[in-house]
Amino acid sequence: MCRLMGYVSGSATTFSVIGGKNFPQFSALSALHNDGWGIATVGEEEVTSVILEPTPAVDSPKFLESSTTLQADAALLHFRWATTGLAVSEENTHPFSYQQYSFIHNGGISPKESVDPFVDGDLFSQRRGDTDSERYFLALVSHIRKVGLIEGTLEGVREIRNSCNFSSLNAMLLTPKYYLVICEHNNTKIPGAFENDLDYYELKYRQDERGIVVASSGWDQSDWATLANHRLLVVNRITLEVEILEI
Numbered sequence: 001m002c003r004l005m006g007y008v009s010g011s012a013t014t015f016s017v018i019g020g021k022n023f024p025q026f027s028a029l030s031a032l033h034n035d036g037w038g039i040a041t042v043g044e045e046e047v048t049s050v051i052l053e054p055t056p057a058v059d060s061p062k063f064l065e066s067s068t069t070l071q072a073d074a075a076l077l078h079f080r081w082a083t084t085g086l087a088v089s090e091e092n093t094h095p096f097s098y099q100q101y102s103f104i105h106n107g108g109i110s111p112k113e114s115v116d117p118f119v120d121g122d123l124f125s126q127r128r129g130d131t132d133s134e135r136y137f138l139a140l141v142s143h144i145r146k147v148g149l150i151e152g153t154l155e156g157v158r159e160i161r162n163s164c165n166f167s168s169l170n171a172m173l174l175t176p177k178y179y180l181v182i183c184e185h186n187n188t189k190i191p192g193a194f195e196n197d198l199d200y201y202e203l204k205y206r207q208d209e210r211g212i213v214v215a216s217s218g219w220d221q222s223d224w225a226t227l228a229n230h231r232l233l234v235v236n237r238i239t240l241e242v243e244i245l246e247i
Contacts, residue, residue, distance in 0.1 A: 001033070001081045001083075001106055001107065001108070001167070001168070001191050001200075002033055002078060002079055002080050002081050002104070002105070002107075003026070003029045003033045003078070003079040003081075003106065003218065004076075004077070004078060004104050004105075004106050004170065004171075004203070004214075004215060004216045005019065005026060005076070005077040005213065005214070005215040006074075006075065006076045006104070006172040006174060006179060006213070006214055006215075007019075007075060007179075007211055007212065007213040008074045008211050008212055008235045008237050008240065009073050009074070009210055009211030009212075010073070012071040012072055012073050013071065013073070013210065013211070014067065014068055014069060014070060015039075015066075015067040015068075015070075015075065016067050017210070018210050018211060019215070020206075022219055022220045022221075023067075025219035025220055026215060026218075026219045027058065027063075027067065028058060028219075029079060029216075029218050029219065030058045030079040031056065031058045032081065032193070033079035033080060034056035034057075034058065034079075034081070035056075035080040035081055035088045036079075036082075036090075036094075037052075037053055037055075037056070037057035037077070037078060037079050037080065037093070038050065038051060038076075038077070038080075038093050038094050038104075039051045039066055039070065039075060039076065039077050039078075040075065040076045040095035040097060040102035040104075041070070041072040041074065041076075042074060042100065042175060043176065044176050045100065045176055046099070046100050046176070047097045047101070047102050048072075050095060050097055050102070051066055051070075052090050052095075053090070053093070054088050054089050054090050054092075054093050057079055073211075073237070074174055074179060074237055075174070076095050076103075076104050076172055077104075078093075078094035078095055078104040080092075080094060083108045083110075083131070083132065086112075086130065086131055087130070089129070091128050091129035092131050092134075094133060096128070096133065096137045098123070098126070098137070098138070098141055100175055100176050101137075101141060101144075101173060101174070101175055102173070102175075103133075103140070103171060103172070103173050103174075104133075104172050105133040105136055105137070105169070105170070105171040106168055106201070106216060107166060107170055107171075107185065107201075108132060108167045108168070109132040109135075109136060109160065109164050109166045109169075110164075110166070112130075112131065112132035112135055114164045115135040115136055115164060118142060118143075118156070118163075119135060119138045119139050120138075120141075120142040123138040123141060123142060124138065126138075136160065136171070137171075139156050139159070139160060140152065140153055140156040140157070140173065142156070143155045143156040143159075149175060149178060149180075150178075150180075150232075150234060150245070153173065153180055153182070153232065154245065154247060157182055158247060161247070166186065166189075167185070167189035167190075167201075168184070168185035168186065168201050169182060169184040169185065170182060170183055170184065170185055170201060170203060170216075172214065176237070177236070177237055177238065178234060178235065179212075179235040179237060180232060180233070180234055180235075181203060181205070181214045181227065181232070181233040182232055183203045183228065183229055183230070183231045183232070183247075184229065184230055184247055185201035185229060186201075187229075197217075197218070199217045200218070201217075201229075202216075202226055202227075203215070203216060203226075203227045204217060204221045204224035204226050204227065205224060205225055205233065206221070206223065206224045206225070207242065211240065212235055212240065212242060214227070227244070228244075230246060230247045231244050231245065231246060231247060232244070232245045232246075232247055
């Protein structure tokens with residue numbers, strides 16, 4: 001299982017700034033979610049930067065530098081807690097990217113091969129790792145290529161939800177024009193280490209003059225709103241307008 005954060009802002013900023021005064025608390029979650037970290041930014045036409053390290057962010061000078069100095073008007077951040085049996089490696093570290101799309105996921109789909117029928121063959125052959133998360137991403141891209149970004153994302157999540165065994169499909173997808181947040185999880189499958197934290201899979205968001213930021217739980221988000229389960233949050237990167245759709 002993993003921790004997620006993403007944002008869209010009207011001007012270039014950093015995770016430490018838009019995350020607010022409690023961002024060090026979020027960073028500290030990587031002490032347990034310690035199987036790697038990654039950041040991706042997406043510009044007006046393509047993914048512009050992906051930084052990956054298969055090491056704990058809490059111990060990484062590169063993470064400290066990236067989270068405090070990397071300027072972008074939209075970005076994704078991921079702390080990985082690897083699913084049992086999946087290697088801790090750069091190839092399996094989020095974010096995953098394809099063309100203009102970048103993606104991070106929190107949860108597990110088992111067996112991972114159950115997602116394979118939903119991935120277009122040409123995309124499946126381009127996998128860089130062997131995770132359920134990357135397969136999930138490529139399944140969404142397969143649908144997006146057929147029917148468009150929003151409808152394709154909804155169709156892809158519904159297909160996996162209805163066909164596969166999963167703990168959580170919570171995910172974030174960043175494109176040149178949109179930031180999508182998928183909130184779809186099964187609270188009966190919270191990891192044992194967090195069995196008393198019934199909000200473990202919750203995603204919360206804050207919108208203010210700095211922009212909109214969405215993140216996993218586990219730290220002080222007392223002034224944030226909760227994104228309901230079975231919902232897709234859509235942020236227009238140009239207008240910063242927010243829409244919430246039912247999955």
